[in-house]
Amino acid sequence: MPVSSILDVIGNVPMVILRRMSSGKVFAKAEFLNPGGSIKDRVAKFILDKAVEEGRLRPGMVVIEATSGNTGIGLCLAGVQSGFAVVCVMPDNVSEERKRIIEALGGETILIPAKENLSGCVKKMQEMAKLEPDKYFVVNQFQNPDNTRAHYLQTGPEIWQDTGGEIDIFVAGIGSGGTLQGVGQYLKDQKPEIKIAAVEPRNATSLLGREPGLHQIQGIGDGFVPEVLDVGLIDMVFSVSDKDAIDTTRRLAREEGLLVGTSSGANIFAALQMDNGKNRIVTVLPDRAERYFSTALL
Incomplete structure (x- = not known):
């Protein structure tokens, strides 16, 4: 399929069902397949x-x-x-x-x-x-409304179409806040009863009012609540430890064949806490594992 630019293949990534790690009701948007390797x-x-x-x-x-x-x-x-x-x-x-x-x-x-x-x-x-x-x-992604707008106009509609609107819970980590705000707002606009779950590192849980500290979940937990995020959109908050995020990231590779980063592990760890075999839970896998091989995270 010829394209005029590598940018033309951004988005419309697959939705993966986690059949080995979950009940089959956890779905993950494979954003690490974007050409630059991430949802960003x-x-x-x-x-x-x-x-x-x-x-x-x-x-x-x-x-x-x-x-x-x-x-x-x-x-x-x-x-x-x-x-x-x-x-x-x-x-x-x-x-x-x-x-x-x-x-x-x-x-x-x-x-x-x-x-x-x-x-x-x-x-x-x-x-x-x-x-x-x-x-x-x-750019200032933490304040730029085009950050959330990109997800409201693109990622959110893709997820809605991928699932046929059959979603009960959407899970996303908070870095710049764009994914959770944009996708979450779009999904709520389509189906108000959808629950939005935010994920933060345990050592940097700004939504719970804790002092920011160092952590190993790169890409989320920046030490403050970004301006683009409306915290009123959030129904629940999961604070995930470094160990749980890293262990889940390793499980994703070894059980599902998904080579992703630790923010993906944090998202999936939170999703699995809510997996009761009934709720359809959707999250994103924000980036690739290859950019962490020099660390001890994988």
Whole structure:
């Protein structure tokens, strides 16, 4: 199937039924099959396309974002197609693979001490943009409504179609908040009785008012509640330990043949807690395992 750009194959990924690990009622959207390896490809393309269309992103500008890696990779993938340079401000404890993928795609990485969390990366990004406002297009996924809009217009409708609307619970981790907010709102608009379950690392459960700490579930638990997230949408919160997320990630590989990252393990761990053989539970597998092989997580 010829395509004019690798960006044309973003989205419309398969929905996998977990038949070995669950009762057969847990369904996972295989977002790791996007070309950049994560669900963030959707958001990156959508945000840049809208910014160009509206004249906010112009030739010669540099795209800058605070990211734990996946959004940065997606932005580099989309940016290289349009000739935009990309700068990614990242915590210094992200996996080596994430940094190297960004650099392989022509992106620049600026590392911030991990103890400052993503909020420190956001602060650095804003400082750089303030010094040269005409140079940088600031993505800021944590505040950008196009983050949630991408999922409301694309991911949510795909999940609804994949399942024929037969969903009881939707589960998603909270990183930027875009997936849970966009997909959750779309599903609630179609069927208000659907329950929305949020997943956070036990050491960084902002929704429960705990002080943020270091954890090993890369991609979620950034130490604050993102502005794009309406917490009133959430019906339940699961705080998942590093061990449970890692163990479940390993089970996904060895029992289901799904090579995914630890945020996927966290999502599935939460989903399995609700698997009673009756409820149809849908979640996402946000990214690939390959970007964690240099760590002890897999």
